[in-house]
Amino acid sequence: MTPPITKGGTKLSTFYEVAEKKLQVLANGSVTTPKGFTAGGMHCGIKRKRKDLGWLYSEVPAEAAGVYTTNLFQAAPLIVTKESVAKEGKLQGIIVNSGKANTCTGEQGMLDAYEMRSQFTKAIGIKEHYAAVVSTGLIGDLLPMYKINSGITQIPDAMTSNAPTDFEKAILTTDTFTKNVAVQLEINGKQISIGGVAKGSGMIHPNMATMLGFITTDANIHHQDLHQALKEITNETFNCISVDGDSSTNDMVLAMANGLAGNEPLTKDHVDWSTFVDGLKFVCESLSKQIARDGEGATKLVEVQVNGVASDQAARNIAKTVISSNLVKTAIHGEDPNWGRIVVAVGYSGETLDPHQLTVAIGSVKVVNQGLPLSFNEEEAKKELEKEHVTLYIDFHQGNGKGNAWGCDLSYEYVRINASYRT
Amino acid sequence: MTPPITKGGTKLSTFYEVAEKKLQVLANGSVTTPKGFTAGGMHCGIKRKRKDLGWLYSEVPAEAAGVYTTNLFQAAPLIVTKESVAKEGKLQGIIVNSGKANTCTGEQGMLDAYEMRSQFTKAIGIKEHYAAVVSTGLIGDLLPMYKINSGITQIPDAMTSNAPTDFEKAILTTDTFTKNVAVQLEINGKQISIGGVAKGSGMIHPNMATMLGFITTDANIHHQDLHQALKEITNETFNCISVDGDSSTNDMVLAMANGLAGNEPLTKDHVDWSTFVDGLKFVCESLSKQIARDGEGATKLVEVQVNGVASDQAARNIAKTVISSNLVKTAIHGEDPNWGRIVVAVGYSGETLDPHQLTVAIGSVKVVNQGLPLSFNEEEAKKELEKEHVTLYIDFHQGNGKGNAWGCDLSYEYVRINASYRT
Structure with a gap:
């Protein structure tokens, strides 16, 4: 288990935290x-x-x-x-x-x-x-x-x-x-x-x-x-x-x-x-x-952090597959902790993994352990999804590969913008 | 040039037409x-x-x-x-x-x-x-x-x-x-x-x-x-x-x-x-x-027919890439002949092709020829998109590979259904 899952919170990534110690981020920098x-x-x-x-x-x-x-x-x-x-x-x-x-x-x-x-x-x-x-x-x-x-x-x-x-x-x-x-x-x-x-x-x-x-x-x-x-x-x-x-x-x-x-x-x-x-x-x-x-019509930044797989490339592939799922994106828009959609998207990423090792957390709320659903507090999970910055953690506990992907929720507004962009 | 582009019309595919001659489709069959x-x-x-x-x-x-x-x-x-x-x-x-x-x-x-x-x-x-x-x-x-x-x-x-x-x-x-x-x-x-x-x-x-x-x-x-x-x-x-x-x-x-x-x-x-x-x-x-x-929230059936590429597999891959593009799907929902989105999706399908050979037609209206936009009748193209069954034709004139894919438009209703499916 990597720290973020048990720790939760709104920090974007472990890298971010480490990097901040060596770097000074400037206000109004460009x-x-x-x-x-x-x-x-x-x-x-x-x-x-x-x-x-x-x-x-x-x-x-x-x-x-x-x-x-x-x-x-x-x-x-x-x-x-x-x-x-x-x-x-x-x-x-x-x-x-x-x-x-x-x-x-x-x-x-x-x-x-x-x-x-x-x-x-x-x-x-x-x-x-x-x-x-x-x-x-x-x-x-x-x-x-x-x-x-x-x-x-x-x-x-x-x-x-x-x-x-x-x-x-x-x-x-x-x-x-x-x-x-x-x-x-x-x-x-x-x-x-x-x-x-x-x-x-x-x-x-x-x-x-x-x-x-x-x-x-x-x-x-x-x-x-x-x-x-x-x-x-x-x-x-x-x-x-x-x-x-x-x-x-x-x-x-x-x-x-x-x-x-x-x-x-x-x-x-x-x-x-x-x-x-x-x-x-x-x-x-x-x-x-x-x-x-700033995804069109987005109301939230969604980050997917994948750990514990064979390679960084595999981790990024899984993270990108999950962040690209319209069903995951709409569930997050609806602030619905529908973990099944996350599991399904992980499953069609094409990476070969032991499904029984999967852990999934929505922010600080663990929803899947060893590939099986946990009984979790729906209200707490919903609170994690109500945040403007939602983080999903996925861990297979099978290697050191890790990777992140970023996206946004899929909203009515996205459809409105894109159904009428050109004309 | 394969017949469907010049011919247009609402027929689903050439295969369909040929098959119908040998088969009898039964009303209320199951x-x-x-x-x-x-x-x-x-x-x-x-x-x-x-x-x-x-x-x-x-x-x-x-x-x-x-x-x-x-x-x-x-x-x-x-x-x-x-x-x-x-x-x-x-x-x-x-x-x-x-x-x-x-x-x-x-x-x-x-x-x-x-x-x-x-x-x-x-x-x-x-x-x-x-x-x-x-x-x-x-x-x-x-x-x-x-x-x-x-x-x-x-x-x-x-x-x-x-x-x-x-x-x-x-x-x-x-x-x-x-x-x-x-x-x-x-x-x-x-x-x-x-x-x-x-x-x-x-x-x-x-x-x-x-x-x-x-x-x-x-x-x-x-x-x-x-x-x-x-x-x-x-x-x-x-x-x-x-x-x-x-x-x-x-x-x-x-x-x-x-x-x-x-x-x-x-x-x-x-x-x-x-x-x-x-x-x-x-x-x-x-x-x-x-x-x-019957895609969730769909108002139209969209068919993409690809011809003139190296293999049937390449053709299907291109067709599936186009049919999966949220930007193409929303443009069709908005009945906007935004051919640029089709071209871009073709371009990221990963197939190696000569972009200068590309023809694109929206129903009977050819919108791209030799990789360049044609000046076309916007009203006619819009009419093709207003149909309940929209067909996009893509042809690279570089081989005999052909393939179709089917999908639907992306609507507000899709977001509504999927933002509230579980809860």
Whole structure:
């Protein structure tokens, strides 16, 4: 039995608790908390009223890494961004529009993405392949380039002031709140920061709607090491809400490290490597949870913690299967401790396990032990489900594999939003 | 381009059209249409008012085949039924209760399932291992055996009249209508019949809620051949709504062939083998569609037809991915021709295909060609979505693989039903 089940409470995860000891989480932290970054956003006219064009800029070229969607259909801007990052492993600026995804737009879409990159880099005076281009929104329409180009011409003036909140707003689509986080940690006795901003509010896994993440840090780290860390962490965080192979056409997570903190380059052999990785993971996990909590129509953040299985991968697979079950999601929406649906979802995850070893707890209330239902206090279980943050614990007591996944309840509101999104 | 896209219309599938020429679909057909079968159902008290105990009986022991859930957690009655079928490959009777699933009920659950079989076989005077035991309903509660046993004692009297509709009702849980079908076909110049009844109304794939199917025929066929045919057909029909590895703890499809039609034994070498297989497929496909149409809260049957990919398996995988997308399902509920969601779901199916070859049509309205959006008549597309039976056509023009999947729209009502099912 792992501690969380007997302990209960509302803490998000054991990792979170451990990480917090080494990290300082900053109030109002964002992508411009790390040294040398500025960001902003404006309304250029793609959406009716809300901000729809954002930028992120580093004073100096930053080491860059990206993790991209595995969807068969790749948005034009994603292809252009991959080219940029692949060339030198550096980025200095990111331009993002919301409202139109520039996907399924053929050759013209590619030309538009290139033009967007070219206009942006010319306007702010950086090398063309030092810029990433990002779009999110409705699929299939061409970008209104005259609006975007006209917006871009205003960026150099706007850049004189730093407005990360405007950046956070400009990248949203159906999100109901902006998503940000920043942490401080010590590397070689130097203070470094890692900041992050994200966008995402669709059904996420098992469906999609774009998920975007932007991570900045003033740490000194080569892009290959940054990529390695980002890739592994994405697998444990963003991919536990928006899963590889189940992802949208525009999903991407970009990280920029500009080195202004002046630490010794971070590599796997660096004495503080794990501190940095924990910091990066904290940022990605926090953003993942913010995205899950903002699921369309969601009233609750749901976290599934799986322990005691053969591997971390198996644990994440089970956690993702449970968090994706519409029947589990509606039961949680109805605050009904219907543990049978959890058991069934665990059972069809495809992992081979001894069903007689299963423990399930809804928050602090254990409902299944050794694969059999316990008589539990329905009122207490209902109270756990009434929380804004519901945690389900699953343990098979058969190994050291552990993993989490995050999602939300499924509400009437989800159906309303998605039955009338486009028209 | 396969015909359905250019042709449009409301026909369910090409297979259906072809099969209808060889088969006669009977009005009011059911499991007792084939010779020698009787069925009935009663209220024994597990549910408050509705029927909850049903039986199916063959005058003579029938060759039997079963396809069972792959869920890690297997209901006690399913284990007992597997034992029955495995022993001689014969069944003469099936006893079904609804209201309680007898799953996660430990040793007592197993004892209850054995007792149910024993009481039933004694009451109607057949060998113990000639009976299948089936339960569906809420997980975790023990069966009220005194009610079931008391119900069973009344079966011999009730069996003097044939009441297939009562059987169809007795196996339901949240279903809103009974599901049945029967066809007649000619084998060796002999008239044979295949009948079927099913139950299922949950979210089905990608979640669950029990799916049960009972198939009867008076054809003469060895249980091994019957099993082979049933397994292959289940893969193309029932598993395209309720998927292997995504199935409930109690899912099963049982087939009984009592041979009373007197044909030469059907084997793969029999001249009419394909006629029989088409008939069996027609019955299974019809029941699958009835289940999909009765999805909880569903207002429409949605069919996805995939053509032009490398294999039938790839086609079914794509079809199932699209039919399982909550975003596609809500768009259809909202009668919004949001083809972008279809494209995205195709893209995360995991199949490797050339995105530039994709054609998508909503009914008779082609919306995507060569991977790019067409300008189409929104009103016409909306009209296709207003139908009670919506068909989406997907074609990659890259192979001969084809496959269908069936589902339904996702409505407010689905959330209401499932947020308050248990309490």
